[in-house]
Amino acid sequence: MTEQTAEPTDAAAPAPAPLPAAAPPPAPQDPPLTPAEDSAPAAPRPPRRVLRAALRWTAAVLVLGGLGTGTAAGITAMERTDVPGLATRDDGRWDYPALSLPALPAGAPRPFADFNAAEVHHADLRRLLLPAPAGATVDKKLDGGWVDIARYVAEYAKDDRAALTEQLENSALRHIAARGWTMPDGTSSRVYLLQFNSVAYSTEFQDNLFDNGSLPLPLAGTAEPAVDEGWNATAGAEFTMAHVYSEPEPHGAEQVRHAYVLAGDTLALVVHARKGGAGTEAVPFHQTVVLQNQLLG
Incomplete structure (x- = not known):
């Protein structure tokens, strides 16, 4: 209640007695302490500086965690963005250039879109070929352009x-x-x-290569291939399938590794061969298969 003041008069008058002040509301009562709490000393409050530092570190961890999650989601949900090139390391990987998926014609779907039942690659097929790595000497007859059937079947016996x-x-x-x-x-x-008209035709031709057996036709100059036990079956893009083989010991003048990648309407054949007793290296071969798979996926 506000305090009132009397107006001044000509004659002095005794001052009125002050009104009683309103009683404050009762303070909330804390629950009774347990014996342990009653005897325990009160914990000191951490200094404000420590609290601010803790909050800053917590925020930093959350931001970094969010960035890491966002990066992983961006890689696994790639649409028409860059494909990782698998950096060269001491394990023998080749130095491939930065890879990117070619632009699609306007309105064309991706090969594994729900409304692309034939799983057709609408991009230029030549743009989906893996480029040669650094230090390579390019084959002038296989320069990334079109080849005829005769050139392809020359890979077989x-x-x-x-x-x-x-x-x-x-x-x-x-x-x-x-x-x-x-x-x-x-x-x-x-x-x-x-590249075939649809996934049905590419699958049929792949089945013919296997001749209803578990192993495909051998390539020229090689014996019956063996399944590559070092291949990671989970590698590669979603909706694609890779069959990977290596020529077992004893091999001839050169060792050959090869793989088939079925990706919608397109079937890829990847071949690595090397003369001499050392044979072909598994790491760059698997790297080549993975990257070509990603370009088709």
């Missing part, structure tokens, strides 16, 4: 070429693009992309 040629000529094959190179250590690499 002579006895199998006629049947493969007939299968490809009677199928819905659209294009074959290829690139080859040789590394300073003598490893030669060749990558072929065979």
Whole structure:
């Protein structure tokens, strides 16, 4: 209640007695302490400086954690962005250039979109070929352009070429693009992309390569291939399938590793070969298969 003051008068008058002040509301009562709490000394409050430092560190950890999560989500949810090039390390990886997926024609879907039932790659097939790594000597006959059926079937034994040629000529094959190179250590690499009208035709041709068996037709100059036990079956892009093989000991004048990657309407053949007793290295071969797989996925 506000305090009132009397107006002054000509004659002095005794001052009125002050009104009683309003009683303050009762303070809330704390619950009774337990014996342990009653005997324990009160914990000192941390200094403000310590609290501010703790809050700053907590915020920093949360920000860094959010950045890490966002980066991982960006990589796993790549649309038409850069594909990681797997940096060169001491484990023998090759130094591939930065890779990126080519732009799609306006309105064209990605190969594994829900409304692309045929799983067609609408980008230029030649732009989906893996480029040669640093230090490679590019094969002038396999320079990343189109090749004919005869060049592709030359990768197989002579006895199998006629049947493969007939299968490809009677199928819905659209294009074959290829690139080859040789590394300073003598490893030669060749990558072929065979594009069909739909995933049904590419799958049918892949099945013919396996001739209803567990292993594919051997490549020229090699014995029956063996499954590459060092290959990580979970590697590669979603919705694609990779079959990876290596020529077992004893091999001939050169050891050959090869892989098939089925990605929608396109079947890729990746070949690494190297003469001499050392044979081909597994690490750069697996790296090549992974990167070509990602470009198709």
